[in-house]
Amino acid sequence: MISQDYLDAMQDGQGESRLHSPQSEHALIGSMIHQPGLIDDVKLEVGDFFQPDCAELFELLLAFRAKGRAIDVVTLSDARPTLSDGRSTLVVAAEIARNTPSAANFSAYARIVKQRSVARRVIAAAHIMSERLKDGDSLDEVLAQGQQAWIALEAEGLDSRKRYRFIGEVLPEAIDGIDRRFNRDVVLGFDTGLPSLDKFISGICPGHMVVIAGAPGSGKTTLGLGIAERVALVAKSTSLVFSLEMTDVELTNRSLASVGSVQLKHITEGHSMGDNDWPGLTAAVNRLNSAPLIFCDDASLTMRDIRQICRTVKREHGLGSVTLDYIGLINGESKSASRYDQVTEISKSIKRLAKELGVPVIVLAQLNRGPTNRANKRPTKSDLRDSGQIEADADVVVLVHRDGESEEGQSGVTELIVDKNRHGETGFCRVQHQGAYHRFAELVGYQPSNEEVEMGRPFAQGHRAKGAKHETF
Template sequence: MTTYEEPTDHRVDRMPPADLDAERAVLGSMAIARTAVLDVVEIVDGVKQPFSQPQHETIFNTMLALYAGGQPLDPITLTNRLRQQGDLDKVGGPAYLHQLVNSVSTAAHAAHYAEILRDMALLRAVIATGTELVQLGFQARHTHDTAAQIVDTAAANLQELTAAAKGGNESREWMLDRVVDAVLDEYDNPRDDVLPLPWADLQSVAPMEPGDLVVVAGRPAMGKSLVLLGIGRHVSIKHRRGCLISSMEMSHVQMGQRLVAAEAQVPLHALRARTLNREQYAHVRQARERIRRSPLRIDDTPAVPVSRWRRRLRQLQAKNELPAALIVDYLQIAKAETKAQNRVIEVDSIAVGLKALAQEFKIVVIAAAQLNRVSEHRTDKTPTLSDLRESGGIENNANIVVLLHREDYYDRESPRAGEFDFIVAKNRMGHNATVTAAWQGHYGRIVDMEEA
């Protein structure tokens, strides 16, 4: 009895897609000519793990670090840097580095080899994504995820792949005449995508535009959450523009109480204690209807990493519901994607990630940040940029930094009791200034002085 044997050329290859010769050729080309570095980076940018071999990935990242520092990429310099990092033996030693250089005779074809890397990496990503989605489907009963949540995750992952596949082919170059035309067009036809703020003076000093990372910083109990919620309420309820608030410090119920009290103009403590009078309760019911009709979303998931926000924004983008702003409360309790040597490095990476979200989705990202205690030990309690806690990367990546201050927090007899300062301490596209508003903490809001 004869048995049927499937033809070899029709069998599914279970080995992950890879081209080791192309990987070696890319690294060799970069070592031969520094000009090849930019060609390669432009093509593989946005692709996770373009190299299938960990040692090649290590060599590539080390070469990029040397390039960024203006150092040569020859085998000697590369060997020394890898030895300093403790990676030399892991990548095959000096002999393997020389082998890479000898694997190509010219760097002229670096872009071609990089395209091969990109294709192989994308195919590996497709396999990894498919495997992950299959596992999510089988594990749903144990994780208690709904089918809709699984589908949303699948859509977000596939969108990531689509974006990565297109990334290397979309040019970001602009001719100078087009840049100038865009500036004049904006002047003649004012943009309508500047984020509307509830404080007119702050709006005029520091307009927040798509692509901006705005940091609102202050000491605990200084009013950071009220400022963020005030912006979200104004953007979504008054102007009907989408806003996503990630509240990692307060629950959605606590955020909702503040939101209702501010919108209904009733005392927050009375709302929480259920002691509203009939007129106040009527205001609350009216406010509820306005809030219900608004495109405001609140997510109270704790310790969120940047990747979760990116995934959620992609889901909303797929539904044509991309918000005008992502509001994060607050930056230092967000979760880093990877564990770093210290918290400063982790916070810096979170700030970089938030800035990337603002630019990728062309939205305004507003993040609260904690200030350290140094200002409280000074005679003048007014905060400064140097008081930003745990990070210099927050200041570096932010387009706008607004510090919050209330004199009557420290001195109840202050002649400025009830006043609230927005100190614009960094303004990349404008000037710094201090804007004064009125503090109405009992209503859970801050308003312009004219409205107080």
């Protein structure tokens, strides 16, 4: 609870406060007495009123409306002759109604009452957090609870009229988008740099959660980082990469290898750099030096941390895409919850984050051991590890599969399986994993096997760049 002393300190001397507004509460009640139909439009609860008489009258108005009874000062006083403070209901209701000559500003009154209610509850939540910390509760748990409370209160404080639109209001925006894309003024999303994959997903689109999953060593990080690099280098848009597995120096070395066509082994060893490597490394440094590519390698991150960093980057630098490597390493907010429940909540938070930021969020994930028990070893989206919620939340699921026992797999031929695509076709394509440079390239002249044809799945044919140093960007 908020102390009365604190509320008194917030007064401006006119009975009005930054935490409550008697005038707005009275005017709101008066408006509903004048026009009972407005009761159906108000998105408030009894607890949102600070004035006891207003809270009591609002409760009475809700009860009358629910029963379909006629509402005026007489019927209200007949049902409840006196209020809890002993005053006559008839006198109080009549005075409030008389001092509210018009209900024209009803929405403004309701908005003020709701905003002040949210403000009081935010302060109350902060007070509870302070007391819990004094009592020795875990800082992580207190902060997690506080963040959840704030998100809920933040949503309540929004003007409900702005949270939905009739299709007629949306159509001009939709048609304008079609026109701009037709004229190539804008594109639907970011391409992956792999045309055979882009045929399926038609771009990494804003607001989408794109899951790239694979077994350890399959190349999922290579694919995810390659897309992040392309967003920064080709689209010139800020690309934020969270790596909970590798350091920012390791990520930078991979980018240097990929962009400069220099073997990563030579870069990490240093002494094995040859004369032919230096020009490529120099060119990569020149391209990456001013690129809007941002790395965060803090392994202790929670979704609260990730959300805060994303908001900061978007505010200060703009934001084109976010990459998370990988979901299984993100720490849960609640230490008492099972890992399954933690990942479930993390997945939901990632989907909400993509919509809130209006950017694609590329999520790397691992697979369980299901594919190893199959004859063809091919994974499906149901093999996603830790939580089935990941599959449910994803707009696109790309599974990276390379059969290490086959000759093609050993030469780097990798299958990219689009096993879920909320806005397009599913299917698969084959690409070349150039492991020395930590990147993928297209294949030339590949023909599907009889087994693949019999599967009846859409197939994207590419071109082979076998053994060549392929400039991805």
